[in-house]
Amino acid sequence: MAEVRWPDEHLVTAAQSGDTESIAALVSGAHPHVRRFAYSLCATPEDAEDAAQEALIILYRKIGTLRASGALASWMFRIVRNECLRQLRLMARRSEPVFDEGTVSAEDAAMHRLEAERVAAAIAALPGDQRRVLIMRDVQGYSGRMVADLLGLSTAAMKSRLHRARSAVHDTLQDPMFGGRA
Template structure:
């Protein structure tokens, strides 16, 4: 079932065909969701607003490249995530890129689909965190700031920052491990036998 908070497929299709009114309606209809993504992923409100604006500019310029009209939400999430990461990289020293798959193997469409589902579950878990925990988790684990930098930026003691980070990591871990329809910890019981 489609998410009713996102613009409908008919509007997306019309925008893809170049209908100027549809493009305007698509951008204004997408803005609240894009802004919510950005606030959950970026470390500062300023970066979030900039990332949301950049994502909407990309939507305007490249709507015709969207393959499936029903994939707008996941496409916009990836754009916002990439923009937040790009902004974080400009502040932090560069990191080494992730390694290629073992043996240089090409990833299958199934692997990519599973990774997108997992990324969506992680993003939803992070977005569901209380704002104070989410900010600490994003700054420390996603943007890579040191514990001291995170604590200073948020006006916290190092102990308070570590406590929030631990609670946030635990909540995300639990949310990602819990499969809908199962009970948390069910796997551990089966392994004990």
């Protein structure tokens, strides 16, 4: 298979100056890289496609704000990572219990949101294979067999990855450097 390269700096510079053909070529040239990165970060193929699409829209709209034409790859990877984190937070919010405003203080609600963000960040820091298993099993609620089948794994391999993912998240949340207990 031929190696797909990032668009060159001349194309990036032309796109930054507003050349519409260059912008279209830049978005088209960046697409395979952005998509591959999204698939490695997001929990599901659907989330990856959404994140890649959002990242390319941001590239199209904000290419003029990129400071260094050589920084395109790192800029795009950061955008994709942020989109995957945003989707993870949305997924976590959808699965959160709804609080009765009359019984929960504003402080408790804020602490709950902070804790949810810490958990989302710990999950996002996992390797892709562990993150996908953890999200599908523990967040989306798929059965172990279904997760294994969807990811093309044996049940034992899925359980092993799930255990490693849960342990890593637990360790991260307990680490005092990340706001955990000492």
